[in-house]
Amino acid sequence: MIKVEDLHKSFGKLEVLKGITTSIQEGEVVAIIGPSGSGKSTFLRCLNLLEIPTSGRVWIGEEDVTDKKTNIMKVRQNVGMVFQHFYLFPHKTVLQNLTYAPMKVKGLSKDEAEKIAYALLEKVGLSEKANEYPTRLSGGQKQRVAIARALAMQPNVMLFDEPTSALDPEMVKEVLEVMKSLAHTGMTMAIVTHEMGFAREVADRVLFLDDGVLVEDAPPIEFFSNPKSKRAKDFLEKML
Amino acid sequence: MSLDFTPFIPSLPYILEGIFVTLKIVLLAGVLGFALGIILSLFKISSIKILLWIADIYTSIFRGTPLVLQLMLIYYGSPQVFGYQIQPYTAAILSFALNSGAYVSEIIRAGILAVDKGQREAAQALGVPYGKMMWDIILPQALKNILPALMNEFITLTKESAIVTTIGVMDIMRRSYQVGAENYSFFEPLLIAGLIYYLMVITLTFLGKALERRMRRSD
Numbered sequence: 001m002i003k004v005e006d007l008h009k010s011f012g013k014l015e016v017l018k019g020i021t022t023s024i025q026e027g028e029v030v031a032i033i034g035p036s037g038s039g040k041s042t043f044l045r046c047l048n049l050l051e052i053p054t055s056g057r058v059w060i061g062e063e064d065v066t067d068k069k070t071n072i073m074k075v076r077q078n079v080g081m082v083f084q085h086f087y088l089f090p091h092k093t094v095l096q097n098l099t100y101a102p103m104k105v106k107g108l109s110k111d112e113a114e115k116i117a118y119a120l121l122e123k124v125g126l127s128e129k130a131n132e133y134p135t136r137l138s139g140g141q142k143q144r145v146a147i148a149r150a151l152a153m154q155p156n157v158m159l160f161d162e163p164t165s166a167l168d169p170e171m172v173k174e175v176l177e178v179m180k181s182l183a184h185t186g187m188t189m190a191i192v193t194h195e196m197g198f199a200r201e202v203a204d205r206v207l208f209l210d211d212g213v214l215v216e217d218a219p220p221i222e223f224f225s226n227p228k229s230k231r232a233k234d235f236l237e238k239m240l
Numbered sequence: 241m242s243l244d245f246t247p248f249i250p251s252l253p254y255i256l257e258g259i260f261v262t263l264k265i266v267l268l269a270g271v272l273g274f275a276l277g278i279i280l281s282l283f284k285i286s287s288i289k290i291l292l293w294i295a296d297i298y299t300s301i302f303r304g305t306p307l308v309l310q311l312m313l314i315y316y317g318s319p320q321v322f323g324y325q326i327q328p329y330t331a332a333i334l335s336f337a338l339n340s341g342a343y344v345s346e347i348i349r350a351g352i353l354a355v356d357k358g359q360r361e362a363a364q365a366l367g368v369p370y371g372k373m374m375w376d377i378i379l380p381q382a383l384k385n386i387l388p389a390l391m392n393e394f395i396t397l398t399k400e401s402a403i404v405t406t407i408g409v410m411d412i413m414r415r416s417y418q419v420g421a422e423n424y425s426f427f428e429p430l431l432i433a434g435l436i437y438y439l440m441v442i443t444l445t446f447l448g449k450a451l452e453r454r455m456r457r458s459d
Contacts, residue, residue: 077367087362
């Protein structure tokens, strides 16, 4: 589903990603963890070209998204993204947040878009908030709406960039629950997270990044009980 | 001090007619200037250098010279530039729109830059193309924040429109001046003009506040 080959990314002189090669299979849930500044968010953002890689290649499905001829907009329609700070459209209601892109980008009719939107709102447990504006929602509710908004485009892949890091502790669970049930539907997911418990429970694989390098790539049981590298050991000691 | 308004009462309808003249100029110039301001502001945040330069030079010229000069240049210069004399009306609307566009573009640019960068990323991640993103997502949020500044610009435009008198447009100002000349007394009709301008500005302020409340619905 996703293939990454020798991905490099520099911001000016700072090299954030130093050649990452990996792949994510269809239906796989991959947790990307690592210390802050390790490049994990940048890595995720390179997958839908919110950051343009300095060099290397990224395939989403059959498409080489790093090829200049590829229509990035078209690719992004199939790759949902959830941000740490939600970024709901504040001047639109919850329902409008969900129907905007399907209508304006995919050209669905209002009826079709709303049907999908209501079904998704029900899945994330927020049907009764359809006509509220985002400012009236709690952080956890906002993030659930953001997930629903991304899903409304019916993507093949979902990217999560620290989806619970900006939430109050008591709201983390409701968001993780939604993500967990999404994982059970067979969605391909790449999740940058600090929630080790969640990674261990839900992920099929854990990618451990440190200093722009993919240090470990292993199933969670193996990674958490028996990390091979010293860097991963040090990191886990601090986290757990 | 002696004030006597009675000789001016018959001329009052004549002066009041000037309201429509002023309003027509201000509204048309305001709308055109706003549209121009949006285009210029998009130039200013563009990554295409040439557009950026055009917008910056434009703003610099229209902010750097007196409005009354721009008005006269357009009016008196039209025979040499376009080959025919344009109407005072047209010159007034044109110069005010061009001038206002320069100021408004700076206001809108600031408004766009104040919108969270994440809004743009969220739209991009959904595959929303640039034009739709700007029009549907970024500009509405920017406009909400800059509404007071825009109202301010519009009010300035209303008051400053009095300088169209200099090229002979029959606005409130010119009409009251004429009435003054007929009666050999300028003080009273000018006071009347002042009151009319003030009431117009108050009305605008009130409308602006109502609009702002409406736009703050989502807060």
